[in-house]
Amino acid sequence: MGQDTSWGPVMNLAAFPKHPLEISEKTGTRRSVLFLILAALFFAGCSLIFALALVPGILEDAQLAKEGAPALNGIVSGDLHTHLFTNWGDLKLEYTVRAEGGDTTSFERNKDIFFVGNLDDSKEPVIYYLKADPRVATVSYALDLLLNREISLAVALLFALAAAFAAIWACMRTLKLRRRLRAAADHPELVEVTVTCRRFTRGKQYISYRWGHRKNQQAVAIWKKIDEPLFTNQTGDRALAVKGVDGFAHLMDIDFRPFVLTEEEKDAVRE
Secondary structure, eight states: OOOOGGGSSOOOGGGSOOSOOEEOGGGOHHHHHHHHHHHHHHHHHHHHHHHHHHHHHHHHHHHHHHHEEEOSEEEEEEEEEEETTEEEEEEEEEEEEEOTTSOEEEEEEEEEEEEESOOOOSSOOOEEEETTEEEEEEEHHHHHTHHHHHHHHHHHHHHHHHHHHHHHHHHHHHHHHHHHHHHHHHSOEEEEEEEEEEEEETTEEEEEEESSSSGGGEEEEEEETTOOBOBSSTTSOEEEEEEOTTSOEEEOBTTOTTEEOOHHHHHHHHO
């Protein structure tokens, strides 16, 4: 086949393989998908742990805030642990309540509270119990911080769920790119694209390119800093890509990645 010199450097573009191509493992799709799935599971697990650990206590205190009665006397012991801007109280409550017949009964229970910010401990803590079930009790500052705790839990759950959904979205996007890459590898069509921007950040380069004027005819390739596109002119604003049947063009580097060509096929194109 003849050479097409209008593309810049001399290449035998007609020699580019027409048969289905393999995809380079350097694309790292499997590792990316595995990482994203694990990240989604981690953040989903965090949200589940937050819900199981904190929701019952908050719902219990919300009921005590409406129906609770102060104990005759009580002792609050335990510790408050601070981690960054959050606090976790591991408390022990010992209190006495008076039954309807006038008898008194003593109870003990452990109580955990989670909150953000500072605790006002200037007042003596009071233990409140539920008349319908005196074994259910809490301490006064847990009720004072109830709104704080509800907001803290909501923010924690939203953050964890948002991170999980972001990981799932990124995983779906990666799988979609993999399908597009597979479609191009199965029915490769060589095209020239226009490189519109190259930006280098933290060892990575972001190469924006387009092969048409529509929004779905432009993309960004994220490569290592040392990788170079397969430029077709001396100014470096045109390069080779492979387009699949779905119309999406995949930029190639100087070694024809992300597709796998034999050395004979590479030499035939570069002639």
